[in-house]
Amino acid sequence: LSEKLQNVMKKIRSAGRVTEKDVKEMMREVRMALLEADVNYKVVKDFIAKVSERAVGQEVLESLTPGQQVIKIVHEELIQLMGGAVAKLTVSPSPPTVYMMVGLQGAGKTTVCGKLANYLRKQGKRPLLVACDVYRPAAVKQLQVLGKQIDIPVFEMGTGTSPVEIAKKSVDYARSMQFDTVIIDTAGRLHIDEELMHELENIKLSVKPHEILLVVDSMTGQDAVNVAESFNNRLDIDGIILTKLDGDTRGGAALSTKAVTGKPVKFVGIGEKLSDFEPFYPDRMASRILGMGDVLTLIEKAQASFDEKKALELEKKLRTQQFTLDDFLEQLQQIKNMGPISQFLGMLPGVNSKVLKDIQIDEKQMVYVEAIIQSMTKKERENPSIINSSRKRRIAEGSGTSIQQVNQVLKQFEQVKKMMKMFSNPRALKGLRGLGGFR
Ligand code: GDP
Ligand code: MG
Numbered sequence: 001l002s003e004k005l006q007n008v009m010k011k012i013r014s015a016g017r018v019t020e021k022d023v024k025e026m027m028r029e030v031r032m033a034l035l036e037a038d039v040n041y042k043v044v045k046d047f048i049a050k051v052s053e054r055a056v057g058q059e060v061l062e063s064l065t066p067g068q069q070v071i072k073i074v075h076e077e078l079i080q081l082m083g084g085a086v087a088k089l090t091v092s093p094s095p096p097t098v099y100m101m102v103g104l105q106g107a108g109k110t111t112v113c114g115k116l117a118n119y120l121r122k123q124g125k126r127p128l129l130v131a132c133d134v135y136r137p138a139a140v141k142q143l144q145v146l147g148k149q150i151d152i153p154v155f156e157m158g159t160g161t162s163p164v165e166i167a168k169k170s171v172d173y174a175r176s177m178q179f180d181t182v183i184i185d186t187a188g189r190l191h192i193d194e195e196l197m198h199e200l201e202n203i204k205l206s207v208k209p210h211e212i213l214l215v216v217d218s219m220t221g222q223d224a225v226n227v228a229e230s231f232n233n234r235l236d237i238d239g240i241i242l243t244k245l246d247g248d249t250r251g252g253a254a255l256s257t258k259a260v261t262g263k264p265v266k267f268v269g270i271g272e273k274l275s276d277f278e279p280f281y282p283d284r285m286a287s288r289i290l291g292m293g294d295v296l297t298l299i300e301k302a303q304a305s306f307d308e309k310k311a312l313e314l315e316k317k318l319r320t321q322q323f324t325l326d327d328f329l330e331q332l333q334q335i336k337n338m339g340p341i342s343q344f345l346g347m348l349p350g351v352n353s354k355v356l357k358d359i360q361i362d363e364k365q366m367v368y369v370e371a372i373i374q375s376m377t378k379k380e381r382e383n384p385s386i387i388n389s390s391r392k393r394r395i396a397e398g399s400g401t402s403i404q405q406v407n408q409v410l411k412q413f414e415q416v417k418k419m420m421k422m423f424s425n426p427r428a429l430k431g432l433r434g435l436g437g438f439r
Pocket of ligand 2: 110111133139186
């Protein structure tokens with residue numbers, strides 16, 4: 001969302017005491033920020049009413065950190081607004097399960113077909129793509145090119161057959177060829193029109209898809225809500241897929257589409273590559289909107305496995321540059337308790353995916369990392385710069401790894417050290433230290 005909202009949040013976060021009047025003021029700013037972000041005004045109104053009611057209640061005014069308490073409420077209500085939990089796809093007990101993509105031209109339907117097929121295959125499914133956009137020869141070709149890239153077959157009958165016919169035939173074909181998932185790409189228009197809706201209704205009637213997924217371009221702002229409403233009224237959609245969230249989007253669509261249609265956002269497209277696709281996590285989106293990485297989630301996770309005293313020690317070590325391989329190992333072990341490492345690092349504010357790619361700590365590699373560090377002498381762990389090539393050879397032999405792997409661990413250590421140093425000033429580590437702060 002807007003920078004403004006993030007500024008408001010910063011202001012609120014540092015507020016020591018909060019009166020009813022302060023809450024009103026905060027809510028006014030939150031309201032402005034949401035409206036500026038193109039969130040539907042009705043949605044904003046309901047949202048503010050809900051948050052205000054909770055915010056002027058006892059739970060805030062009597063808490064020790066009221067500013068943070070208000071943020072927590074805004075955060076929680078945002079998550080609710082976006083559907084609460086991750087919304088799953090229906091899977092038919094008698095395959096094939098049929099998913100039908102609908103949406104305006106350029107929304108990203110064809111791309112999403114490829115992305116979803118790719119995603120589902122990784123989950124062990126056998127998808128078939130179906131080309132039902134018969135109005136542009138290029139559309140069939142586009143789907144074929146995508147299919148080829150990920151090695152997933154495309155069912156097509158050129159542009160001379162009606163989409164209803166193609167859809168029907170494709171399901172029969174899938175059944176006979178043991179495809180368990182059918183993903184139907186349909187045509188779009190620049191604007192909603194009767195002809196398009198009629199065709200989509202006919203496809204729906206004839207193949208009875210298990211889910212109709214509306215693909216919405218998140219950059220279209222307020223329009224996204226109208227589009228979602230129209231498609232939902234005619235087709236009774238099952239979910240929404242928001243695309244182009246990687247762009248300079250204000251994210252309003254993510255907030256309002258669910259609120260207005262009652263249908264959850266199920267996936268998001270976050271880039272042009274076929275792998276740029278993931279389930280929609282309402283809690284992460286709420287945090288992103290509030291501009292705090294996934295700080296809240298991180299803190300909750302950290303509370304479970306991070307020891308406050310240790311975090312303090314760590315911060316001091318980082319500041320005095322005494323972060324050693326021993327600390328690194330201990331960190332890795334603690335992080336292991338928190339779940340996937342990349343997920344953990346990804347939750348820190350300011351860590352972008354580029355940094356993550358550089359670091360590449362694979363969980364499976366972690367056993368090696370541990371073995372390698374454990375094969376070092378105490379001196380080596382405290383001062384890795386003394387590790388010359390003969391020491392490396394000894395360490396590799398001792399840990400049953402290769403010199404390359406030893407080098408890699410040393411490189412990772414340096415990178416993590418560098419990265420953690422970046423956080424020793426900003427909020428991240430303080431966040432970890434003041435673990436109770438958000439409670
Ligand atoms: P369709 O007309 O609905 O089938 O839309 P397409 O799938 O052809 O996509 C239209 C354009 O949007 C293409 O250039 C895609 O590469 C691009 N696109 C689709 N999804 C995303 C996304 O998540 N991020 C970005 N940056 N571009 C996307
Ligand atoms: Mg298309």
